[in-house]
Amino acid sequence: MTDPMKQITTMDSHVAPTADQARGATGSGSPVKGASLEVFFRPQSVAIIGASERTGSPGEALTTNLLAKISSGYHVYPINPSHKTIAGHAAYARITDVPYPIDLAIIVTPAKTVPGIISECAEAGVRGAIVISAGFREVGVEGKELEGEITARIRGTGMRVIGPNCIGVMNPVTGLNATFARKAALPGNVAFISQSGALCTAILDWSLNEVLGFSAFVSVGSMLDVGWGDLIEYFGNDPNTESIVIYMESIGDAPKFLAAARNVAQRKPIIVIKAGRTAAAAKAAASHTGAMTGSDAVLDAAFRRAGVLRIDWVGDLFHIAEVLAKQPRPKGRRLAIVTNAGGPGVLAADALMEGGGELAQLSSETMAALNTLLPAEWSHGNPIDILADATEETYGKAIALALKDPATDGVLAITAPLVAAKPLTMAANIAKSAGLGKPLIASFMGGSDVSEADIFMGHNGIPTFAFPDDAARVFNYMWKFGENIALLEADDLTKQADVLSENSIVLQKVREEGRTVLTEVESKQVLSEYGIPVVETIAAHSSAEAVEVAERIGFPVVVKLLSKRITHKSDVGGVRLDLPTAAEVRTAFEDIRSAVIAKAGADAFDGVSVQRMVRREGFEVIVGSSSDPQFGPVMLLGAGGILAEVLKDSTLELPPVGTVLARRMIERLRMWPALQGVRGTKPIDVESLASVLVDFSRLLTREPWISEIDLNPLLAAADGTIALDARIVLHTSLETVASPSLLSAKLLATGST
């Protein structure tokens, strides 16, 4: 064994390269897209500002870690004004004293010294800095101000910053360990990016036990500069990275994250675990990172939209990353299960269907072939139970048949112990069938009896699981991921992009008047301008006028308050349904007027609106939008009525939404089976509802001043879709409108077709 101290000492020769050597190594070609972060992962020279010999200090750990693998070709310069040498290396008082070019600076000095040091780094031509130091936004206003100062000082320098408040960065492939963790990660092909330093080190320690390797290990800290978008783009182009795994506490720059994820997700799986799924947990996350955590349902929509796979359990993160990287994406949800034991096959089927997967219905050709291959007692269906005395060869053939069947999207091979066949030979026969363009996963049940087979499968890129239900659960993740990616590729945004109609004239007028609340009549006019069917609704300013309108459009009618001030009409008794006669219309007008004036003053009453009472059979749904602080406008489609609201049957999507996505929104509702017709009710006109969603999306992207819209209820019926009521509210100032249009533009730019 080499003496580690000696190793460090012999490295001295590396500390002082010739200036030419160093300059050559750093290079100065034109920047490649996404290459700006290269300096963090493949630096030629590294300065440790705050390098130390004090045992147990982060400065000492960093110095030791960086010097340990110096053979990988970078130069290390300890910076510390109070020492001549650190760990046997000449130390410099300041980074500007180093006579050689420096790529990367690691900063472990007290928070308040960091802005000054950042300026010095910029002066020294440093291209990247990792700020390990804590004491920034997580401690409050003062820390946040320090961050602001750093941001100001790097502006225009081209220098990038990771952190602050992080444990650093590792590149296990080159051996770079620019962290203060006590151990180095194993090399592999997963890039892991974590917003929690604690989780980073826990995963690191755990990964050594599990013999799990990484192409990069990044602790991002507060993400003052380098964020998700930058890193996803970088690892998307990194040849050593096959999948990207993220532990996220806050989304940060949402549009940048989405754009980068959409670009990369089709090439490499991006897997995220997001802390703060639940409201109370989000509160805890917010107090922890000092960052605002967005609504979780919106995040779900955004992840799905960007092709990102969200995982619920930390323990699942890495084996799912591996599976997605090694196996082809399933084209659908239909799994065939080939097993030599009945019970385990049923357990797998349970787990599959519980998670929304489907048992493939085998084609008659496959059934015939299996009938020839297998003994008469086989299960004659899926799960394909080939029985305990099946040979290895039979097992392999059954799997090949299942894979070849066009009715299957993937195959799970379950092997029980105590059968005639030998696990390793079984494995060899399973592996023969791999590579048919469909995922193939396996469960070799048991422990040491099957470990040889497990290892063999691992070498052949076929994931294995100790229990068949776990394998089926992973298949569910696979098809969900596949569906997200397929949506990325398929959504037809052309309608969205092409129809660059004029903006709404009504909205223009309301904005010119400086108002933010539209009346029902105005709201419906706006919808009409964008092609959304509405019930004809006419304003009336006297009871006589109301009766006249009612007689023209035909009884029974609905009379509702018209008010520029009051948006929730029901709350003031402002809605009268199903009025059959002129007399009742007259009474309704007077009742509404007196109630509103009594409750809210005379200026709240601008008359009434009159519309015919729609009695068509159909389902009431809600289509709406509100503005998310991180993602801009978010579209909602949900079941209508109080009960539906309590049962929470709704789904979100980020505009722009084309016809494919609109259709998916409708299909995601739990009430979807009802919309297709139940108990003698007719199916609704799905095309027309989808079309309303697409038009609604167009309205949102073209009119960024909209803060909230509700089409509630929107009647979805067999003969079409029609908005019965509508409500539009505008942003009070245009400053709040910055992100949504940017976001939409980015999505349009990256959306295919």
Add this chain to the structure above:
Amino acid sequence: MTDPMKQITTMDSHVAPTADQARGATGSGSPVKGASLEVFFRPQSVAIIGASERTGSPGEALTTNLLAKISSGYHVYPINPSHKTIAGHAAYARITDVPYPIDLAIIVTPAKTVPGIISECAEAGVRGAIVISAGFREVGVEGKELEGEITARIRGTGMRVIGPNCIGVMNPVTGLNATFARKAALPGNVAFISQSGALCTAILDWSLNEVLGFSAFVSVGSMLDVGWGDLIEYFGNDPNTESIVIYMESIGDAPKFLAAARNVAQRKPIIVIKAGRTAAAAKAAASHTGAMTGSDAVLDAAFRRAGVLRIDWVGDLFHIAEVLAKQPRPKGRRLAIVTNAGGPGVLAADALMEGGGELAQLSSETMAALNTLLPAEWSHGNPIDILADATEETYGKAIALALKDPATDGVLAITAPLVAAKPLTMAANIAKSAGLGKPLIASFMGGSDVSEADIFMGHNGIPTFAFPDDAARVFNYMWKFGENIALLEADDLTKQADVLSENSIVLQKVREEGRTVLTEVESKQVLSEYGIPVVETIAAHSSAEAVEVAERIGFPVVVKLLSKRITHKSDVGGVRLDLPTAAEVRTAFEDIRSAVIAKAGADAFDGVSVQRMVRREGFEVIVGSSSDPQFGPVMLLGAGGILAEVLKDSTLELPPVGTVLARRMIERLRMWPALQGVRGTKPIDVESLASVLVDFSRLLTREPWISEIDLNPLLAAADGTIALDARIVLHTSLETVASPSLLSAKLLATGST
């Protein structure tokens, strides 16, 4: 190391004990309850019928296994007509040739020879037989007949049979291995009972890797005789067993299972994984075991009712068994999370709330004490983030405070790596607080850095998990289990048991007439007899009579078809709502009459029923019952209306239901928040709805001839609950009525108070 062959040889002296010795060992005292199975787990003498020397045969494996640990005190007699000796032991041609008493016979001969051998065993005084042989119900009618013959032959002999089609039984505590598995399980305190031999051996192999021990390992096969109920009762009394883990494919004798589980669950956790959760999977399970698999939702209700914890994943079975056996049951769902890293605490909070658990709201005393103990930057809430530089002592104190707080039901201690404190010292400080009557679980995140701490925690009975979200998930299982057990103890069935009112006179009359379908008027009369409020509903046999009734009860009214033949009135246009005038009542009568006569013939029309139109604000719910083939009558409570039906908001319970269970049923509905009042609607009268459920349960248990009832809709309003429509159908023959009354009687017998 001892030569195993030599060991077997030296056992020869055990083969021929004196007849007296053997008789003494077998004993013949009065049978202890549940002790009848003792012979399978602690036999004094074992015969292997079908013992063999043929390598790889089950007979050879069994012989080897049974001889391997003969030192534990039993005698082994190989039975094989074609060999003089087997493995060096004298072999007998038939069991009746053995001159010594035999407790247990293991049978591994072809299926068709088994009935004859069973008779011989009975003749030889054998008390228990394990039939390993396959070829019974799983191969079809012929095999089923063979089983019938075995059942007939053991009747009256007192002999019990495990199997057929199983791998056998192990008692790792004594070293008995009466299976043909190649390995023996480690001794421990979990009794594992599996209906799948494949899963049995897989778990066995896996358990050796995980160093997991068992008090018993039972493969039950087809459960021709010994079933769940027998085994649960036996292990309930077995001092070596601390928890019972079951892999189930079919429930078998449902009342026996429930009664045994209810008796044992309060002393020892019973954990079940049931294959066939989903309909398609149930089909696969049925084809596999040849047994009928009941509706999964009914099983869920039955498990909950019996205090059994159902688990979804095989991988969870055993560590949850361990946790439940070692830690006290939480009294509620409120968990405090103490952590020295923010992110992992949030992940745990997510998992907790996602599974229905709650973050405890710390009391002001605890907050004050934590403020004194911790630095100013602590999280000031739950999760209690004590920050990374907390000492071991501080950590221990924070945990003690959280445990002592009356607002918490349990504590999760999370330890991140890379903190100031040492894992092992942390562990010691955590363990100090254990034993306060609340569950304490831990997550030491990481791998080898924390393995010492993990082992220490294991020795102190505190379960640890590599990831904090897994720990929180397990806490969710703990409180669910606690709630099930609390219900077992708390449900007040006295009302049920005391009110032994007369049976329904109306039902009596209908049964005497030989009818099975009650009219709406009759159905409502039955409900009234049991105290359930119904809308007054009066039969009318002419339009004049209908008008007269309507005028008496007041307009508007509802007119519906009265028919002894047609139960679904809407399908034939037989329901007219909200009729405001006598004229409309007259028209409705005529319309219904002509429509029904045209569609179903004159004898389908028995007149109409007239009731007032109920316009009260409230929620329509459904209360109903149908008869499950395995569990008898099952009660359903669900949200009403088409949409609610599609959104599947309903819950099941087995009668008898007392007030506590009735209340829980209501609270389990997803619409429960709506029932408590939303958006200005008043809360419903929960007491009155609960009372309807209790009365409904009484009706079901006292009138076992009822096949189906629907109260649909039942209006649950602020001022009471009232059935607007009702439908009762009776069983066509009394033969189908056997199990429910038995079941109810058993539940009553075992239900406390």
